[in-house]
Each structure stands twice: as structure tokens, then as C-alpha cells.
Amino acid sequence: MAAPLTLLLLVAVTVRAALFRSSLSELISERVEVVSPLTAWKRVIEGLALLDLGVSPYSGDVFHETPLTIYLFHFLVDYAEVTFMLADVITAVALYMAVKDYNKQVFRKQKFALEADRYPLDCLELIRSPKEMYYIPLKVAMFYLLNPFTILSCVAKSTCGLNNAIIALFILSTIKGNVLLSAIFLSLATYQSIYPLTLCAPALLYLMQRQYIPVNFRRASFWWFIVQYAFMYLGSLFVIICLSFFLLGSWDYLPSVYGFILSVPDLTPNIGLFWYFFAEMFEHFRLFFLCVFQINVFFYTIPLSIKLKEHPVFLIFMQLAVISIFKSYPTVGDISLYMAFLPVWSHLHRFLRNIFLVSCVLLACSALFPVLWHLWIYAGSANSNFYYAITLLFNVAQILLVSDYFYAFLRREHHLTYGLYLKRKDGSEATLVLK
């Protein structure tokens, strides 16, 4: 599979290089859907320029990247395009390898279950074969690299690409079973934007299952593993934060990076849900709604991990989707990361109910974003309500997509346990509903 992958990488790099050289790159790097105040390349350059002038880059509300990003781009600012293309390539290769390993494990588990006769006889058509699973890793890499959202994000030189690379490496190291690397990459991802913290739960679940530690609150080994992982995670986070202090010699970056993510002071329109709400609300409710919105991101972790404790990789997918929908400054780069996982669950297509509606809405909204932006900002004939309507619709479509896949996944699991043709107690045909 190396040759098709290499070909895919070449095609992707060519497309990105062609777009970098064209005049579209400036146009794209200013689109609010693609860059946010956290990830904009313009702000990175501004911060580095401030640093060259002897001023802390965190003074003023310009620069919201972490000090490690400063260190990285201090040396790579002239090769920025190559850096971002490399980040995309690393993400794709990491996802490829991760999905390949995951497929192996899925197949192995399925084989054990078949030999143990745990599947009812009529759901044999739901069993997956290696032949159908052969091209999935390549499709995952293709979905990531050739997704227009990813290409836009790379051409805009949004640092979301770097964040995606770190999360992909985290997924790779988790699936390979390396506890230390998984903790380190997760702490790097959390260090850059706080939300990957929720990926702790699926990582823990997966690693414990891989090491055959039973996921049971009463077992000592369960808590011991959690302590180990937490120690590695928190320890590396602490080390990275202290190291960042030594870069500039001050703790300025903490309010600038984390305070900015959590308290959402910048209300530039983006494809998220925060800006419109916080532009409209009264000041004395601001803290309340801030807490509500931020808790909303973290809230789904526990229920989902209880429901999906046998399937941590699907949980990772759901968590990534929840993060990219509900985070404070989402961009299309975040969306492309979880959409890359969709081929892994292509076997669920027969249970998906809303996929036509969702894909139409997503396409229409993606096309309408620049149109309504133009109408609002330049033509003056629309207002922010129009743009927010499209934002809402886009997010609703994403939520519908994710919940549809959730339904299909759980339904398949149900069928694998109870048979494909479900009957009610009186023998008539029954359907499954997600409540």
C-alpha cells in the first residue's frame, strides 16, 4: 500500500503547492471560516515581528499561539508553506497507519467472536471481510488530504493543521499501545488548545483494553493504570508549561492562550456558535453563558464513554466531532479531521438514515458561507442573522451526521447481538429507535 499512498501524497502536495503559488492564497487566508483569531497565520507573523522589536508578543490582543509555536516558527517562518504541507502529510500518514492497525484489531476481534459463536446466524451479512477493509486506510488518508476543507486550511496556513497533526499522532500512538507517547501527544494537543483533554477518556479505555485491564471501578488495576496515565499526562503538561515559561521568561502566555480560549473575548464571526450569542447577551449573564457553553464541550465525555466503552475508537471519533462543533473558535480544519474517519465506518452505510440530507445541507452551507458573508459585509443587504443562520444550519448538519453515525453504529452492534431481523414479542417486525 505504500505506492498508492505515495501517489496520494504527491497529488495532495501538488494541489497545495499550486494553490500556494496562485493568487487565491491571500483570499483564503482572510476567510473567517478558515482562520480564527487563534490560528491565523497573520497573527503568527505579527507576534514574531513584535518579538523582533523587543516587545512581548502577548501584549495586546494579537497573538494567541503557544510559546512552543513561537519557537517552531522562529526558525521556520521562511519555510511556512513546506511546514504546513508537511503537517498535513504527517497527519495523513499517521491516520493511515492508525487505521490500518485498528482494522487489524477489529478483524481479529471479529474472528474471535465468530469462533466463539457469539453472532446470531442471520447477521452474517454484517460481518466484515479483509477484502472490503483493505482500502480503508488509503481512503482515510485520501479523505483527509483531498478534503477541500483541509486544502483551504493548509493554503491559509492556519495552525489548525499543526494541531491536527498532533492529534493524529496521538491517535496513532494510542492505537499502537504506547502509553507514554500517547500521554505526551495528548498533553501537547491540550497545551495548544484545551479541548483535546476530553480525548483522555477514550485513550484510557483503549489502552486499558489493549493491556487487558478490565474496565471496572472496583478493580485496583483500573485505578492504578489511571494514576499512571494521569501522572504521565499531567507531568508532561507541567514540564511543557514550565519550559514555555523559560522561552520568554514570563507567564504572559497563560492568559493570552488559555484565558482567550476559555473566556472568548474576540467575537469575530466564525463557523461556531459562540460569537452571535456573546455579541447579543447582557454583560451580567456573560459568565453564566460562558460556563454553560464551555461545559457543553466537556459534558458529553462521561455519558458517551459509558455507552461506548467497548468501542473507544468510535468514541475518539465522536469526541473529535463534539470538540470541533462546540469549541470556542472552530474552523473548517477541525471538521476535516473527524471527517477523515468516515471511511472507517463505511460498513454502516445501510443503517444511516439521514446521509443524503446531511450531505446536501453541508454542501449548501459551505457554498453559502462566502455568499452571505459578502452580502453582509460588502453589499450591506444582509446582516449577521443571515450568516448565523447558515452557521447554525451547518452545525446542526454536523450534529445530525455524528448522531446518525452513532445510531448506525449502535444499531449494528445491537443486530450483531440480537440478530438482523428483529421481532417483537408477538412476532411482528420491529425497528430500532435511538432514544
Place this chain on the structure above:
Amino acid sequence: MKIHHFLSLFSTYFLVDGVNIEDRAGQFFSSGHTNNWAVLVCTSRFWFNYRHVANTLSVYRSVKRLGIPDSHIVLMLADDMACNHRNPKPATVFSHKNMELNVYGDDVEVDYRGYEVTVENFLRILTGRLPPSTPRSKRLLSDDRSNILIYLTGHGGNGFLKFQDSEEISNVELADAFEQMWQKRRYNELLFIIDTCQGASMYERFYSPNLMALASSQVGEDSLSHQPDLAIGVHLMDRYTFYLLEFLEDIHPASKTNMNDLFKVCPKSQCVSTPGHRTDLFLRDPGSVLITDFFGSVRKVELTMETINLTDPIEQLESAESGELQKEMHTYADQLPVSEIIHQKPKQKDWHPPDGFILGLWTLILLVFFQTYGVKHLKHIF
């Protein structure tokens, strides 16, 4: 074609004179200016400030009589006294009581009238930064060979001049505007006359070369008005400009009166205030500067019958006497060595991450690398 004409004029003169015209050619170019401009500004409105409009119009009259055309005069009057409904003699502005002299006349061309007289417009005229739609009559289209007369009158104080009863121009702004004019080569020499209370404060801050300034009163003194006319009911003129007008009425285009006589206009006995002047920034000796260099537009024509060879560079006649400190010849090339100063950009201190940071980071990376890529872990990754 023109140079032939020139040469023939020179040659005609020479047949008449017989002196070596080439020596005189230097003197011919000595004053350095080829055209004259005037910017005359009255900054006050309301009927009781009739005298400021009369001041400005009387200087306008003199300047026009001595030859500066309307196209080279920018006249700014903040209020209309001639057609003011309190004027018992409409369409007239008198400068002498008993209505002896109507300075309004038949051919007054006011360029900026009423509310157009603002500090911004005044500074824009001086610096030339006017919108492209401004007509030529409202522009000061001077060049580096122009002598400009600037006359301001109105109500003022220590360091400021009041415009329209609502805003002020400060002496610093004025000095900077003149410096901008010097930088943009918008004047050859500039004569600045101001008739307000404490007018000397307005020229205190000048720092550009070739400026000569006169004011009607020193700091702490008020400029007083001259005579009221009982029929019109207001004071008609200010004292300084009244005596200035009387002085200028005796000047004709060929007169050789120089600036030293202008400094003697309106002594304390007549003006009650002490007029002041400033010549330290001026290149030439004020005694050699003719009144008509600024107030008139005298064309330099000399008739000669001889042919003259103008290919050699004409040397300027040095006016310095022996023993006197040689004044620096201010030309545009000798300005402040700005080009050397500009190159002194703040040294770009390239920021480098501290060594401790780099050391710590790479140590950690190496540690993690060896922890995971130790031989026994290798097969887990690949």
C-alpha cells in the same frame, strides 16, 4: 526662440550702456525669485470685526496695485462685511473714516469666503495638500522660485490665532507648515505679516530658512484699532495695517524702498503697541530686499543691445562685507542630512530563544525518543 529674445534684449541694453553686461548678469539673478504669491487671510467673523476684513482688503488692494494678479492671490475672508445687512453703505468696505477709501472696489476676488476659512483649509493651502477637485483659484501653486507674502489678521493671543471664533491655529503648527513648504520647495522667500494681539508670539517658533516675519505687537501687548467711523458704527482699521497701508500707498512698482523702511512703519507713538520683526532666518540682508520683492510682482527686464553668453554658470554676488560673519547659504541641497539620519534604523535585534529553553526541550525530546525507540519498543511502532 525665447532665449533669442532674451539675448537681443540684453544686447540692446549693452549698446546703450557699454558696461560689461556679463558682470551684471549675476546681479540680475541675485534676488532669486521669478514669481510672487500672496495669501491674505482674515480670520474673524461678525460685524464688529469689520476692521479685520478692511485690513485684509487694504493689503489686497496694495498687492494687486503693485502687480500681483488675482490668479496669484489667495484671499480668505471669514465674513462678508460689504453685503452684511448691518452695513449702511452696502457693497463697500472703507479703510479711512469719512469714507475716503473704499478698499472693496469693483474687482475683488475672494477665494475662500465665510465658513471655508478654517485652520485646515489654511494649512492645506500652504502645504498644497488639497483634494484634486479644488479649483486653481483656491490653490497656492507656488514653486521654489516663488516669493510669498502671507498676511494674517484677526484675534490672537500668546501662541495662537483664532479662526472663526471656534478654532485656533498655534504657532507650532504654523512653523511646521512653513517647514513643510520648505521641504517641498514651495517658496524661495517668505514674508509673514501678522496683525493681531500678541502677534510676535506667532513667529517665535519658525525654524525654516528664508523667512522674514513682522508683527503688530509683542507678546503681552494688544494691537489696537485705529478710528471708528460714526456713520458705519465700527472701527474701520487696525492701527498697524492703517499705517502699513499709508506706507504702501507711496510704493510704486519701480520704487527701491527696502525692508528696513518697512520695519519702521508704525512706531510706538502711532501704534501704541511695539511692532516686532524677525530676520534671523532670512538669507539676505533686509536692507537689500525690496518691498516690491514681496508686495509686487515686478518682472525683471533689462534692455541691452549686446549679445551675452549665458553658458558660463552665473556667480551670485556675495553681499557679505569683510569681517561680518559669513551667513550660511541655505540651498535645498544643504538641508539637514536627513538621508544619513534615516539610515539609522533601530538595530534589528534578532530575538533568539534562550539557550536553556533549547537545551531543555531537546533533552526531553531525546529522552522520549530513546524511551520509545529503545530496541525492545521498536517492533511496537513499526
